[in-house]
Amino acid sequence: MSAFDKIFEYVDANEKYYIDRLAEVVAIPSVSAEAARRPDVVRMGEWLVKELKALGATVNVHHPGKQTIEGQQLDLPPIVLGTYGTDPAKKTICVYGHYDVQPAAREDGWDTDPWTLVEDAKGRLIGRGSTDDKGPVISWLWVIAAHQKLGLDMPVNLKMCFEGMEESGSEGLDEFIIAEAKGDFFKDVDAVCISDSYWLGTKKPCLTYGLRGVSYFMVEVSGPGKDLHSGVFGGIVHEPMSDLFAVFSKLVSADGKILIPGIYDDVAPVTDAEDKMYGTLDFSLNDIHEAVDSKVTIHKTEKEALMARWRYPSLSIHGIEGAFSSPGSKTVIPAKVIGKFSIRSVPNMEPAKISELVKTFVNAEFKKIGSKNTLSIDCGHAGKAWVADTNHYNYVAAEKAVERVFKVKPDFIREGGSIPVTLTFQDALQTNVLLLPMGRSDDGAHSTGEKIDKENYIGGIKLLAAYLHEIALVA
Amino acid sequence: MSAFDKIFEYVDANEKYYIDRLAEVVAIPSVSAEAARRPDVVRMGEWLVKELKALGATVNVHHPGKQTIEGQQLDLPPIVLGTYGTDPAKKTICVYGHYDVQPAAREDGWDTDPWTLVEDAKGRLIGRGSTDDKGPVISWLWVIAAHQKLGLDMPVNLKMCFEGMEESGSEGLDEFIIAEAKGDFFKDVDAVCISDSYWLGTKKPCLTYGLRGVSYFMVEVSGPGKDLHSGVFGGIVHEPMSDLFAVFSKLVSADGKILIPGIYDDVAPVTDAEDKMYGTLDFSLNDIHEAVDSKVTIHKTEKEALMARWRYPSLSIHGIEGAFSSPGSKTVIPAKVIGKFSIRSVPNMEPAKISELVKTFVNAEFKKIGSKNTLSIDCGHAGKAWVADTNHYNYVAAEKAVERVFKVKPDFIREGGSIPVTLTFQDALQTNVLLLPMGRSDDGAHSTGEKIDKENYIGGIKLLAAYLHEIALVA
Ligand SMILES: [Zn+2]
Ligand SMILES: [Zn+2]
Ligand SMILES: [Zn+2]
Ligand SMILES: [Zn+2]
Numbered sequence: 001m002s003a004f005d006k007i008f009e010y011v012d013a014n015e016k017y018y019i020d021r022l023a024e025v026v027a028i029p030s031v032s033a034e035a036a037r038r039p040d041v042v043r044m045g046e047w048l049v050k051e052l053k054a055l056g057a058t059v060n061v062h063h064p065g066k067q068t069i070e071g072q073q074l075d076l077p078p079i080v081l082g083t084y085g086t087d088p089a090k091k092t093i094c095v096y097g098h099y100d101v102q103p104a105a106r107e108d109g110w111d112t113d114p115w116t117l118v119e120d121a122k123g124r125l126i127g128r129g130s131t132d133d134k135g136p137v138i139s140w141l142w143v144i145a146a147h148q149k150l151g152l153d154m155p156v157n158l159k160m161c162f163e164g165m166e167e168s169g170s171e172g173l174d175e176f177i178i179a180e181a182k183g184d185f186f187k188d189v190d191a192v193c194i195s196d197s198y199w200l201g202t203k204k205p206c207l208t209y210g211l212r213g214v215s216y217f218m219v220e221v222s223g224p225g226k227d228l229h230s231g232v233f234g235g236i237v238h239e240p241m242s243d244l245f246a247v248f249s250k251l252v253s254a255d256g257k258i259l260i261p262g263i264y265d266d267v268a269p270v271t272d273a274e275d276k277m278y279g280t281l282d283f284s285l286n287d288i289h290e291a292v293d294s295k296v297t298i299h300k301t302e303k304e305a306l307m308a309r310w311r312y313p314s315l316s317i318h319g320i321e322g323a324f325s326s327p328g329s330k331t332v333i334p335a336k337v338i339g340k341f342s343i344r345s346v347p348n349m350e351p352a353k354i355s356e357l358v359k360t361f362v363n364a365e366f367k368k369i370g371s372k373n374t375l376s377i378d379c380g381h382a383g384k385a386w387v388a389d390t391n392h393y394n395y396v397a398a399e400k401a402v403e404r405v406f407k408v409k410p411d412f413i414r415e416g417g418s419i420p421v422t423l424t425f426q427d428a429l430q431t432n433v434l435l436l437p438m439g440r441s442d443d444g445a446h447s448t449g450e451k452i453d454k455e456n457y458i459g460g461i462k463l464l465a466a467y468l469h470e471i472a473l474v475a
Numbered sequence: 476m477s478a479f480d481k482i483f484e485y486v487d488a489n490e491k492y493y494i495d496r497l498a499e500v501v502a503i504p505s506v507s508a509e510a511a512r513r514p515d516v517v518r519m520g521e522w523l524v525k526e527l528k529a530l531g532a533t534v535n536v537h538h539p540g541k542q543t544i545e546g547q548q549l550d551l552p553p554i555v556l557g558t559y560g561t562d563p564a565k566k567t568i569c570v571y572g573h574y575d576v577q578p579a580a581r582e583d584g585w586d587t588d589p590w591t592l593v594e595d596a597k598g599r600l601i602g603r604g605s606t607d608d609k610g611p612v613i614s615w616l617w618v619i620a621a622h623q624k625l626g627l628d629m630p631v632n633l634k635m636c637f638e639g640m641e642e643s644g645s646e647g648l649d650e651f652i653i654a655e656a657k658g659d660f661f662k663d664v665d666a667v668c669i670s671d672s673y674w675l676g677t678k679k680p681c682l683t684y685g686l687r688g689v690s691y692f693m694v695e696v697s698g699p700g701k702d703l704h705s706g707v708f709g710g711i712v713h714e715p716m717s718d719l720f721a722v723f724s725k726l727v728s729a730d731g732k733i734l735i736p737g738i739y740d741d742v743a744p745v746t747d748a749e750d751k752m753y754g755t756l757d758f759s760l761n762d763i764h765e766a767v768d769s770k771v772t773i774h775k776t777e778k779e780a781l782m783a784r785w786r787y788p789s790l791s792i793h794g795i796e797g798a799f800s801s802p803g804s805k806t807v808i809p810a811k812v813i814g815k816f817s818i819r820s821v822p823n824m825e826p827a828k829i830s831e832l833v834k835t836f837v838n839a840e841f842k843k844i845g846s847k848n849t850l851s852i853d854c855g856h857a858g859k860a861w862v863a864d865t866n867h868y869n870y871v872a873a874e875k876a877v878e879r880v881f882k883v884k885p886d887f888i889r890e891g892g893s894i895p896v897t898l899t900f901q902d903a904l905q906t907n908v909l910l911l912p913m914g915r916s917d918d919g920a921h922s923t924g925e926k927i928d929k930e931n932y933i934g935g936i937k938l939l940a941a942y943l944h945e946i947a948l949v950a
Contacts, residue, residue, distance in 0.1 A: 033803030070802050103805060108702070168803060198707070212706060216804045225768020227584070227922040231687060231892025232673070234819050235731045235789025236763060236780045238771045242727050242792055249724030252717050254844040256710045288711060293700020296713045296847040305711045314710025316808050317717055319799030324815065326796065327545050328508030328643060329691045329855050330578060331817055332921055333791050340799065342806055344709050369729040372771040380804050417706025446807055447702040 003152055004404060007465045010146050015458055018142055019125060022457065023117035025099075025134045026127035032077065032100035032168040035070040041077040041164045044099045048080045048137070048162055055144050057082040057160070060185070064165075064172020076172045077164030081185050084144055085157035091475050092157040093468065094189040094429070096421060097137035097196060098166030101129035102446045109448040123454040131452035132445035136195035136438045136460065137162055143465045155472035159189055166196075166419070169216075169381035174424045181428040190475070191394040192425045192433040193467065195460070197415045199440045201287035205402045205463075207395055208435035210310060210414030211422055213345040213385040215354045219244065219362060222336035223373030230331045237333070238371040241323060244339045247365045247375070251341060252315040255298050256308065258343065260361045263313060263354070268347045270311070278303040281411050291442035310414035313349060317341045344416060351382035383420025392432035397470035404470070405462045436467060478627055479879060482940045485621050490933055493617055494600060497932065498592035500574075500609045501602035507552065507575035507643040510545040516552040516639045519574045523612070523637055527557040530619050532635070535660070539640075539647020551647045552639030556660050559619055560632035566950050567632040568943065569664040569904070571896060572612035572671060573641030576604035577921045584923040598929040606927035607920035611670035611913045611935065612637055618940045630947035634664055641671075641896070644691075644856030649899045656903040665950070666869040667900045667908040668942065670935070672890045674915045676762040680877045680938070682870055683910035685785060685889030686897055688820040688860040690829045694719065694837060697811035698848030705806045712808070713846040716798060719814045722840045722850070726816060727790040730773050731783065733818065735836045738788060738829070743822045745786070753778040756886050766917035785889035788824060792816045819891060826857035858895025867907040872945035879945075880937045911942060
């Protein structure tokens with residue numbers, strides 16, 4: 001029996017254990033965006049430290065400093081650094097993941113408690129962080145554990161870098177990677193692997209070689225010194241909400257065209273090779289309809305839709321802080337509101353230029369309406385788009401691993417989301433970076449009902465193990 | 476010593492008691508808009524029943540039925556009905572108030588706990604409901620108690636009608652008043668007095684003879700079956716938030732002009748008498764600036780500003796339910812959002828026509844943008860505007876009472892806010908209705924930091940007592 005088969009058999013036999021352990025981490029509400037949840041984020045980091053130590057890894061913890069959130073100064077959660085193996089004869093693979101999660105609350109529309117992992121009749125493991133990114137992160141631990149239980153030698157040296165701020169701009173991470181690129185932890189890294197993206201559809205595994213960037217904007221409109229009664233002051237003061245709606249309505253058309261002048265100028269042209277590639281992908285508009293649970297798609301063809309996701313920018317308005325947001329009918333004039341939107345960027349758009357174009361446009365549109373209120377715009381965080389070289393052994397090994405576990409060649413795809421650290425690893429460590437997704441397109445990361453299918457979680461553990469073995473074989 | 480002087484002296488001597496009792500009712504968070512607070516609303520109703528009984532009033536409670544809120548079926552809070560005195564030789568005055576309050580939370584920007592009455596250095600009694608409308612409601616009780624303690628005969632029969640749903644559309648109240656207009660409780664009512672409005676400025680008492688109406692609209696835009704990740708789906712689906720911003724940006728200009736065609740058609744023309752009256756009011760733009768704590772006013776003259784508040788409609792956008800509203804930077808595409816706005820209406824605008832104009836316009840604007848999402852618009856509640864006959868003894872008595880307590884003639888004003896029950900009382904009981912404000916323009920009803928000045932609260936108790944005595948003298 002090959003090492004591959006031994007591992008696959010072992011992983012299948014321990015399915016229940018893996019699910020129980022996933023439930024254990026989903027139960028820690030490590031929301032990095034909420035000050036009140038910060039202790040939970042730290043607790044989740046400590047959980048990883050304990051598990052890594054139990055596996056015999058050398059563990060270090062980096063504290064990236066402080067952050068001001070909701071008016072409080074808080075410690076940023078630790079970057080957990082595990083080293084497993086230092087054999088100079090082996091390749092050294094750095095794996096990255098994040099142990100923080102998006103906010104979630106039952107009231108947002110979850111059918112079940114977001115912090116209790118539930119397996120439904122279709123074998124979906126539902127809970128916040130199940131697929132983004134706790135499932136993938138802990139799978140690396142199960143790969144090491146399986147080798148130990150089976151008495152197998154690890155095929156590579158592993159450097160594990162797990163952060164707790166990914167959902168809130170990865171504060172402190174870039175600085176750390178850049179500063180430590182030549183330091184003990186990163187200096188021997190040959191390639192990087194990140195499992196924090198998704199299959200294109202729901203059936204066929206993929207390797208991801210491109211990501212959009214994201215620039216997040218906060219637009220504050222203020223004027224009245226306090227919230228006002230609309231009966232008493234409606235019609236006699238400039239209302240921040242009216243101003244915000246006037247300005248935000250100018251950002252994007254209903255069919256997704258960004259209306260900010262110049263924003264498309266730096267979008268890379270479509271090459272012939274890229275143009276042909278769209279025809280071969282295992283993907284249908286129906287996959288989007290199923291993932292979205294609706295047919296409100298903008299495009300009529302798969303190619304147009306994927307181009308819109310992968311290689312064109314988009315703009316989404318996320319919400320308003322400071323306005324009335326509860327059920328019921330409050331007749332308030334909010335005194336200060338913060339509208340939030342983000343732009344997904346693509347090669348060769350530069351964050352600094354995006355920010356400049358957006359700020360110029362928003363300020364000009366606000367000036368046009370002639371309000372006495374005050375508008376200020378801030379680019380909260382910005383990450384650049386990224387594309388990788390798919391001929392590198394990192395991708396070749398991953399391709400073989402997919403074939404071994406799933407008996408099918410993976411699609412080579414891009415993603416619409418952004419994982420800014422991808423680019424940082426590539427640039428700072430001067431290595432190839434592979435994105436090796438575990439979950440499916442309909443997992444609902446960042447949404448209500450986030451899930452990972454049992455098949456993907458268990459198959460994913462096998463995939464990560466197989467990938468490391470293929471690295472040893474092809475590199 | 477006259478009855479007036481005896482009462483005034485007694486009220487002054489019991490200031491601390493009155494403030495302690497106000498603190499007691501502010502501590503009951505009787506928010507009618509929130510399902511979870513419904514037991515507190517009921518508790519506040521029970522508090523009134525107990526106090527009225529202790530005063531020897533005949534108390535009845537009307538249960539208006541059920542309501543669905545936040546998906547729960549809840550009992551509407553009771554309408555508390557107190558009768559004090561049935562002497563056929565006396566006039567019977569019906570006084571109305573509401574014991575529910577607006578939502579409030581520390582996070583909204585309150586400097587102090589909204590449910591703990593705090594007296595600041597300037598003698599302001601700060602807390603939710605202090606001025607709207609718990610302070611005025613309980614003052615009627617103190618008027619009865621003062622007469623008992625002083626051994627004075629009440630100059631009128633009192634019918635007290637206190638509801639617990641005013642801040643949520645007064646559900647069940649209109650039906651009750653209309654049905655019972657000829658019943659035991661209301662049949663002998665000669666005039667109605669409501670203390671639930673505010674002085675025009677901060678210095679001079681007023682009698683209020685007009686109110687704007689309000690039509691509250693909820694616009695739901697939905698499409699995706701669940702919240703989506705903007706990286707994965709940004710640019711490929713029609714986003715409910717973009718649609719909502721597109722439509723709402725068409726509602727009102729930055730300088731407060733409603734952009735819905737036909738909305739101004741039924742606004743009553745300005746008469747010569749009205750036009751002249753604006754010149755004599757004790758009011759300056761500075762009063763608005765102080766109340767708003769800012770200079771973001773639209774108009775350059777007092778007259779324009781007051782006309783905008785009293786006799787022209789206005790439109791305010793209050794907020795969005797279902798979008799991201801917390802601090803931080805969540806990159807979600809909300810699947811279903813409910814935008815909320817309201818229109819303050821004036822004579823002779825009719826709610827049915829307002830609703831029709833608004834719905835036609837909103838649906839047409841949504842159609843224009845060509846989104847695949849679905850928009851539905853609902854008029855949550857609607858109350859008509861109102862004006863009263865100021866030559867009635869009800870107003871004459873109140874004018875004399877103001878002069879007696881405050882040594883100044885009151886201004887006759889209108890209000891921008893709406894108290895739909897005013898019109899119901901007038902139409903159903905066929906009586907004159909007086910609005911007799913206790914608080915000042917800068918009390919911040921519905922806002923953070925709601926307060927009533929100690930002077931206004933204590934002076935208000937005297938005013939209500941004096942008004943009842945003047946009724947007996949002039950009617
Ligand atoms: Zn992630
Ligand atoms: Zn994420
Ligand atoms: Zn009120
Ligand atoms: Zn109110």
